[in-house]
Amino acid sequence: MANFNTHINVAAAAGGVVSIVGLGEGWLSISQALTTWLLICIGGVLPDIDSDHAKPVKALFTALAVGSVVLVVTHLKPVPATPFLLLIGFSVFLSVRILGYKVFAKFSVHRGIYHSLLAGAFFMSITITLCHYALQANPVLAWGSGIAIAFGFLIHLTLDEIYSVDIAGARIKKSFGTALKPIDFKNPLNSVLMGGIVAALFFISPSPSPFVDWLVK
Incomplete structure (x- = not known):
């Protein structure tokens, strides 16, 4: 698996590209570009919160x-x-x-449920609801923030899977398949509980329609 420095550096670089493009194309203001970069960086280290x-x-x-x-x-x-x-x-x-x-x-167990796509949806839904209800952000900003977190999260999982393949030694490490997985198959009850929370949070989240309209305009 990739180490912490690799995760944060790659997430920061990817976040920088997204922020610069968004700023250059006029999609994001300076403050929004900085926030987007920060959220992608945070998402890039979130899967390792199960390392006690x-x-x-x-x-x-x-x-x-x-x-x-x-x-x-x-x-x-x-x-x-x-x-x-x-x-x-x-x-x-x-x-x-x-x-x-x-x-x-x-x-929590390292490489457990928090190294899954479901966990990415979990943190995305939390971010959307917190931004909208606690910070009073409009739906576009709320959904944009959630997607930024999810993007950084996905970068982390992808890096861990890439590092699970030893190209030089032409072999696949034991850790392969433990990061980029849909759910935690070893603990299905945890996955069911998290899935229920995700569903509930998305249910109370603001409609994504304004964000989609902003994205395709």
Whole structure:
């Protein structure tokens, strides 16, 4: 499998090409081009969140914890007194960063469900719904963000499969087929549960029609 530096470098290069083309053709503004590049980079390392001790995993849960604090605090009505507000924020951060990470590490297996096309759809659907409902992004931006994440995710899986083939030695490594797979065949229940979540998230997502109209105009 490809290492972290390879994944992030290839994702960054691919994201740069997409962003530059989008900017040059007038499809994206400068801020949108930068956001697209960043999302593709994030998608490019997301499949390795099932590596319990990987730096990207810890960084991801730290970011999730901070984001959760912001969402909770900004939606508290009425706003409590400062000491209670700090206590709530601190509690949310610790719950997501420590407890959430521990639970995730316990139930995740490297090269398991998160190295699958279903997981790509999972992160894509999460991105779309979060952008639309939490960040109040319009359908075009929401779907564009989700597709950028999915594109980076697909780059990661493809790289891992490419590295599973030893061209010089004319052999296929044992890891072949463990990355670019539709679902996790070893844990079908996990795949069914994730598939249900994906279906539910796409059901509540905004219609992709505005994005399609923007894409073909």
